[in-house]
Amino acid sequence: MKTYLLPSIKLTIILIVITAGIYPLAIAGIGKFTPGHGDGETITYKGRVVGYAGIGQKFTKDEYFWSRPSAVDYNAAGSGGSNKGPSNPDYLKQVEGRIADFLKHNPGVTRAQIPAELVTASGSGLDPDLSPAGAQVQVARIAKIRGLSADALTKLVDAHTEKPMWGVFGPAKVNVLKLNVALDELKK
Amino acid sequence: MNTEISGVVFTYLLTLAIAIPLGRYIARIFKGEKTWLDFMAPVERFIFRFSGIDTKREMNWKQHLFALLTINSVWLIYAFVCLMAQGHLPLNPDGNPGQSPDTAFNTAISFLVNCNLQHYSGESGATYFTQHFVFMFLHFVSAATGIAALIVLFRALKDKVTDKLGNFWDYFVKSITRILLPISFVIAVIFAFNGMTTSYAGKDTFISMQGDTVHVSRGPVAALVAIKHLGTNGGGWFGANSAHPIENPNYLTNTTELVAQCIIPIALVFALGFYLNKKKFSYVIFGVMTLGMLLLLIPTMNAELNGNPAIAHMGVSQPTGAMEGKEVRFGPANSAYWSIMTTIISTGSVNSMHDSAMPVSGVMMMMGMMVNCFYGGCGVGILNFYIFIIIAVFISGLMVGRTPEFLGRKIEAREMKIASLIALLHPFIILVGLAISSYVIVHMPGADWAVKPSAWLNNPGNHGFSEMLYEYTSSAANNGSGFEGLGDGNIFWNVTTGIVMVLGRFLPIIGPLAIAGLLANKKFIPESAGTLKSDTSTFGVMIFAVIIIIAALSFFPSLALGPIAEHFSLK
Numbered sequence: 001m002k003t004y005l006l007p008s009i010k011l012t013i014i015l016i017v018i019t020a021g022i023y024p025l026a027i028a029g030i031g032k033f034t035p036g037h038g039d040g041e042t043i044t045y046k047g048r049v050v051g052y053a054g055i056g057q058k059f060t061k062d063e064y065f066w067s068r069p070s071a072v073d074y075n076a077a078g079s080g081g082s083n084k085g086p087s088n089p090d091y092l093k094q095v096e097g098r099i100a101d102f103l104k105h106n107p108g109v110t111r112a113q114i115p116a117e118l119v120t121a122s123g124s125g126l127d128p129d130l131s132p133a134g135a136q137v138q139v140a141r142i143a144k145i146r147g148l149s150a151d152a153l154t155k156l157v158d159a160h161t162e163k164p165m166w167g168v169f170g171p172a173k174v175n176v177l178k179l180n181v182a183l184d185e186l187k188k
Numbered sequence: 189m190n191t192e193i194s195g196v197v198f199t200y201l202l203t204l205a206i207a208i209p210l211g212r213y214i215a216r217i218f219k220g221e222k223t224w225l226d227f228m229a230p231v232e233r234f235i236f237r238f239s240g241i242d243t244k245r246e247m248n249w250k251q252h253l254f255a256l257l258t259i260n261s262v263w264l265i266y267a268f269v270c271l272m273a274q275g276h277l278p279l280n281p282d283g284n285p286g287q288s289p290d291t292a293f294n295t296a297i298s299f300l301v302n303c304n305l306q307h308y309s310g311e312s313g314a315t316y317f318t319q320h321f322v323f324m325f326l327h328f329v330s331a332a333t334g335i336a337a338l339i340v341l342f343r344a345l346k347d348k349v350t351d352k353l354g355n356f357w358d359y360f361v362k363s364i365t366r367i368l369l370p371i372s373f374v375i376a377v378i379f380a381f382n383g384m385t386t387s388y389a390g391k392d393t394f395i396s397m398q399g400d401t402v403h404v405s406r407g408p409v410a411a412l413v414a415i416k417h418l419g420t421n422g423g424g425w426f427g428a429n430s431a432h433p434i435e436n437p438n439y440l441t442n443t444t445e446l447v448a449q450c451i452i453p454i455a456l457v458f459a460l461g462f463y464l465n466k467k468k469f470s471y472v473i474f475g476v477m478t479l480g481m482l483l484l485l486i487p488t489m490n491a492e493l494n495g496n497p498a499i500a501h502m503g504v505s506q507p508t509g510a511m512e513g514k515e516v517r518f519g520p521a522n523s524a525y526w527s528i529m530t531t532i533i534s535t536g537s538v539n540s541m542h543d544s545a546m547p548v549s550g551v552m553m554m555m556g557m558m559v560n561c562f563y564g565g566c567g568v569g570i571l572n573f574y575i576f577i578i579i580a581v582f583i584s585g586l587m588v589g590r591t592p593e594f595l596g597r598k599i600e601a602r603e604m605k606i607a608s609l610i611a612l613l614h615p616f617i618i619l620v621g622l623a624i625s626s627y628v629i630v631h632m633p634g635a636d637w638a639v640k641p642s643a644w645l646n647n648p649g650n651h652g653f654s655e656m657l658y659e660y661t662s663s664a665a666n667n668g669s670g671f672e673g674l675g676d677g678n679i680f681w682n683v684t685t686g687i688v689m690v691l692g693r694f695l696p697i698i699g700p701l702a703i704a705g706l707l708a709n710k711k712f713i714p715e716s717a718g719t720l721k722s723d724t725s726t727f728g729v730m731i732f733a734v735i736i737i738i739a740a741l742s743f744f745p746s747l748a749l750g751p752i753a754e755h756f757s758l759k
Contacts, residue, residue: 004254004258004259005239005258005262006376007239007240007241007357008255008258009262010238011238011239011241011259011357011361012237012259012263012266012540014238014239014260015325015361015364016321016325017678018330018364018369019325019327019369019415019653020320020321020324020325020328023369023372023411023435024320024324024408024411024412026373027373027376027380027386027408027410027411028375028386028408028411029386030377030386031380031381031385031386031387031408032386032387032409034380034381034383034386035381036383036385037521038380038385038386038387038408039387039389039392039406039547040385040404040406040434041383041385041390042394044380045243045397048395049394050306050395050396051394051397051399051402051727052394053440054383054433054437054508054639055395055433055434055436056399056406056433057396057400057402058396058398058400059397060398060563061398064397064398065316066387068516073568073620074400074402074734075403076402076403076405077307077311077312077391077403077404077405077429078311078312078405078427078540078596079355079405079426079427079431080309080427080428080540081428081430081431081513081540081541081544081670081672082512082513082544083513083543083544083644083647083671083672083673084512084543084544084646084673085543085547085651085654085673086496086498086499086510086512086544086545086547086590086646086648086651086754086758087498087543087545087547087614087649087650087651087754087757087758088243088648088651089648091512091647092499092502095499095502095504096385096502096718097493098631099502099503099504105707110261111502111503111504112503112504113505114504114505115504115505115506115507115508116499116504116505116506116507116508116509116511116512117508117511117516118200119499119504120499120510120512120513120514121512121518122431122511122513122514122515123428123513123514123515123523123538123539123540123544124426124428124429124431124432124433125259125428126428126432126433127432127433127515127516127517128517129515129517130384130516131507131516131517133507133510134516145587147406148275151558160300164195164439165195165438165439165443166190167314167442168191168194168195168198168640169191169195169198169297169439170191170192170195170297170439170442170445170517170518170519170522171191171192171439171508171516171517171518171519172191173516173517174597177210177397180296180415181397182399183396187388
């Protein structure tokens with residue numbers, strides 16, 4: 001017993017110090033030199049922090065670009081998806097409800113123009129992005145409410161469209177928070 | 189090519205480009221040859237001196253197992269106590285409470301066995317203390333346990349007639365100091381510069397553009413997420429795991445996490461060839477594993493890219509594919525690739541919610557865990573594969589009427605008994621668990637647990653059945669992903685999956701090592717014209733057939749009741 005138990009305990013102690021103490025502290029030290037100083041990158045508008053760049057927030061007002069539906073209502077102190085199966089009848093009813101709601105707030109838009117991400121919940125419930133199509137389909141509504149030209153808004157969305165990684169890998173996307181901050185700044 | 193598909197192809201090619209040289213490096217470490225990380229030697233010497241370990245003392249297979257099981261028991265007790273007491277321990281800026289005994293039981297086992305099933309949510313169910321001193325620590329040592337056990341097997345396959353198989357502590361510590369720690373460090377730095385948080389600050393609060401007050405959970409995430417993937421652990425910082433924007437901020441971190449979780453399992457396949465000087469043999473193994481991976485991956489990507497037919501029916505366009513439970517920045521193609529890699533490799537981290545995936549994808553993910561050796565977890569993937577090799581050798585031997593031999597040793601009744609028991613254990617623990625939970629749902633719907641059985645399932649019908657099947661499969665395969673709609677935060681699931689996880693971890697380590705140890709002691713028979721060649725594609729086909737027959741077909745009836753039935757009902 002002594003041949004195995006005592007070395008096991010001592011080895012455990014020293015490895016805890018190395019892997020759970022020294023290693024993360026070293027990374028925390030390096031993190032100080034990163035863009036968000038290791039605390040997360042925030043977005044500031046009119047001198048106050050209005051959110052984190054990477055963390056999606058709720059946009060449901062008609063004058064903003066809506067963000068995706070969220071199973072946790074964009075609670076960033078929790079996270080998660082709906083975990084609804086693709087054949088669940090209650091879930092499909094919910095999606096149908098979101099489509100109807102979107103059509104009501106966006107007259108003139110047809111069902112076929114609505115990209116799926118606008119009526120489905122994300123995995124984290126904190127998805128910060130839309131596809132470019134998901135932003136463009138909302139342009140007409142926002143232009144009307146804000147009295148802006150649809151052209152200018154289309155351009156704004158284009159300017160905020162982030163290309164795939166290195167131009168070739170992965171999907172293109174639009175960060176909803178950054179887009180909406182730019183939208184508010186446009187009004188001035 | 190579509191940028192989503194090209195992203196997947198790029199990720200896989202990058203994985204191979206790193207894994208092959210890494211395999212050569214791992215073989216060099218354990219052959220005792222010079223490597224460029226030899227500057228770690230003084231650290232290792234210090235660790236051994238502090239622990240009172242003499243690495244020169246060689247062990248036989250039983251002593252190896254004894255060392256492995258002893259230190260694992262120490263970790264189990266340590267983890268259990270810390271989780272119960274976390275509310276009173278330091279580094280708890282969010283003031284989270286201790287875990288209940290059954291949750292702590294489940295969580296301690298789950299991280300000990302490299303499974304990382306999480307019946308709590310990281311934001312509220314763990315503290316910075318336990319995230320570091322329990323989870324991150326166990327991420328390292330559970331992965332190193334798997335690698336060390338595999339090196340014992342390598343050693344047993346290499347040497348002629350011996351019971352001296354090296355020193356367990358030496359293999360174990362070097363797996364950390366030479367492989368896991370240095371690579372994790374590099375990965376964590378990449379993460380830190382891509383928006384993953386690293387500081388110890390607690391929750392933050394801000395007022396959103398619309399005027400909502402929002403609390404944001406944070407923490408030193410980058411260090412944990414690096415080893416979480418590298419060690420094929422999968423237990424994340426946040427509830428949403430790698431779908432969470434802090435735990436996986438962009439496509440680059442996503443690619444890094446994907447590569448990180450695949451490189452060691454694939455590298456170990458090549459390390460086997462370098463270590464034994466049998467490169468062709470490792471190509472055969474790699475070929476079989478890759479064929480299996482592709483057969484699971486292609487239908488999954490196809491299903492996800494085509495989208496949900498029920499939503500298509502409503503007239504909405506799904507230009508990118510099925511989006512429920514998925515993040516825009518990764519897209520369905522990448523999420524499909526991730527969900528297959530994470531299930532065949534026993535990582536169990538997720539970047540999309542598997543519960544909301546298409547039924548075909550559900551079948552493929554579960555098959556990945558049912559087979560559990562297409563690449564497989566750190567070290568244990570090849571140990572599982574070894575069992576199938578033994579069975580394939582035996583059946584091939586019977587087919588041609590010769591005594592089955594593998595690498596110069598006769599495989600006899602005793603080895604076959606062990607191999608059969610281990611091969612059948614996996615379906616046994618999964619299906620028995622499933623049977624019990626199904627019985628409880630039907631006959632005890634109102635039982636007074638934290639979640640009543642009648643409320644366990646988040647989805648009705650076949651999909652609800654799939655949620656339970658997935659949970660036990662994931663536990664037995666030490667995977668840790670879930671159909672997370674399942675109400676698993678109660679004593680029934682905590683205890684039953686805890687038991688399944690322990691059996692699914694240690695027996696498949698003990699079995700292969702016992703076989704290898706027994707074989708290493710046998711008389712060495714030099715190759716002759718009648719020897720079954722283990723490095724041919726014919727033998728590869730034979731192993732593949734054994735895997736399909738044993739691992740896949742035993743589960744077919746349960747898959748038919750769950751995701752397959754759902755697929756045919758989905759219009």
